[in-house]
Amino acid sequence: MSRHLFLQIVNAVEAHNSYFKQRTNALGVLGLSYLQKVTAARRILAYSIPADLTDEYLRIEKITTIESVRAFVKAIVEVFGDWYLGAPNEADICRLLSIEEQRGFPRMLGSIDYVYWK
Numbered sequence: 001m002s003r004h005l006f007l008q009i010v011n012a013v014e015a016h017n018s019y020f021k022q023r024t025n026a027l028g029v030l031g032l033s034y035l036q037k038v039t040a041a042r043r044i045l046a047y048s049i050p051a052d053l054t055d056e057y058l059r060i061e062k063i064t065t066i067e068s069v070r071a072f073v074k075a076i077v078e079v080f081g082d083w084y085l086g087a088p089n090e091a092d093i094c095r096l097l098s099i100e101e102q103r104g105f106p107r108m109l110g111s112i113d114y115v116y117w118k
Helices: 003-016 034-047 051-058 062-084 090-103 108-112
Strands: none
Touching: 003 034, 003 062, 034 051, 034 062, 051 062
């Protein structure tokens, strides 16, 4: 994933959900940054690693990592769901079929999800 795309996603998630805002505790010490929380969530989702492995890499406790994954997934669905997670419309299907033909990848749409072909 490009840095630009990653930062777009991170900024959208941070703006949407206050969980990702960096806060200070009662002693004035800064807590985890939104980048640490999103990076932990992405690593869990991308690599299917256990939550406690983020502790060494990002200095995030297991419970915070699990909370970050939940908040990240919820924010992604709420922010990007209508556009990216919906069923393709007729124009999307035509565009994808054209790409499929150009790249020589037959039955590409059928391999993604059979629901759209019923």
